[in-house]
Amino acid sequence: MSDEAIGGPLDRIGVLVGGGPAPGINGTISAVTLEARNRGHEVVGIYDGFQWLMAGNTEHVQTLDHDAVSRIHFLGGSILNTSRANPTKKAEDLERVLASLKSLRIGYLVTIGGDDTMFAASRLATRAAGTIRFCHVPKTIDNDLPLPGEIPTFGFETARQLGFNLVHNLMEDSRTTNRWHFVVVMGRSAGHLALGIGKAAGATLTIIPEEFAGPVHLNTLCDILEGAILKRQALWDRRDGVAVIAEGLLERIPPEELTSLEGVRIARDSYGHMRLAEMDLAFILKTLVERRFADRGVQMSIVHKSIGYEVRCAPPLAFDCEYVRALGYSAVEFLLKPNPEAARVNGALVCLEDGKLHYLNFNELLDPQTGKSRIRLVDVGKSSYRIARGYMIRLEREDFENQERLAALAQAASVRDKTCSPEEFQRKFQYLVTELRGAI
Helix, strand or coil, X not given: CCXXXXXXXXXXXXXXXXXXXXXXXXXXHHHHHHHHHHCCCCEEEECCCCHHHHCCCCCCEEEECHHHHCCHHHCCCCCCCCECXXXXXXXXXXXXXXXXXXXXXEEEEEEEECHHHHHHHHHHHHHHCCCCEEEEEEECCCCCCCCCCCCCCECHHHHHHHHHHHHHHHHHHHHHHCCEEEEEECCCCCCHHHHHHHHHHCCCEEECHHHCCCCCCHHXXXXXXXXXXXXXXXXXXXXXXXXXXXHHHXXXXXXXXXXXXXXXXXXXXXXXXXXXXXCCHHHHHHHHHHHHHHHCCCCCCEEEEEECHHHHCCCCCHHHHHHHHHHHHHHHHHHHCCCCCHHHCCEEEEEEECCEEEEEEHHHHECCCCCCECCCCCCCCCHHHHHHHHXXXXXXXXXXXXXXXXXXXXXXXXXXXXXXXXXXXXXXXXXXXXXXXXXX
């Protein structure tokens, strides 16, 4: 479709949101709108991500001006809503998106989202071949986009703070009631949010997918949790604790182990990802670990909790309010006044490093083997993880090398009519410190 066919030049800036909510979305929309209008460009807000554009429907849009966005940066959620509609599955969907953008006279599109939305933007940029420029603003509470250094994605710090507050309260409830809490924290592939919350709160232990080199078995997770419970009881005479568990472990558990459990089924979204929130990992682990203690004749009541939806649409902290203003401004800067380096690409991700703007070519952010967006994982070899691990109560090498400790752990695992010897305890649990990554 030519510019003449639609009645004018492609001089408007569009903005849409894809994926799950994250604190700071509205601040990004506001920053994009205000700076674009300062530079004399109309801004079109597109509702529900790519959903309507894929259908060739251009009615679900709103022209954004100063009055519509001047105070929305204080708000959680997204005034443009969001969706996981995926335009990359069919070539005709990509074409309809581009045709819809052109019919709206949009020559520049800001996409706000995580790795899936970035992947869609990269495919659209390739297909558009310069007729439309794209800039992606990295948004996810998972913090798993491959930004330079330790730069967080926006929304992460607000989600971490709120998750910290919740876990802090649960830790006090655990101490008061002498019970354990299993708390699963949202995060599809990486353990950044779970580890950030658990480390800051001083939770008893945190388990993340990056600890495991291969598949994660339910039996192994239960061994880690059971071992921590026994160790806390044996060495500190404490029957309370809080385990923070990354939701992304579900994607690493063999599907047959999950579907063998009563009431568990695996559903997937339009990008092919498991709908993790529909499988209650906290309840699964609570049930399995309680059953282990019941088999010993020990009655144990574990409280299960999931943290995710509570933090996604929260009002952003000052950090994220400030951060997204810079990102929104920078997106407009890339689209309308590209520097010589940025001008050579039709699409890029915008980020800040040491206070300076950086634009990362979409092609540099794709995994050459899968063709999909690369994921930033927790590096369990770094000091930041080692420090977190050092404060956890988990079975470690010292527990098996120190005979006095080993005897105390075996005693905790014993019951009146069934004694557990140190050798039996070692045979069952020692693999946790010899075969898993990150053990100390």
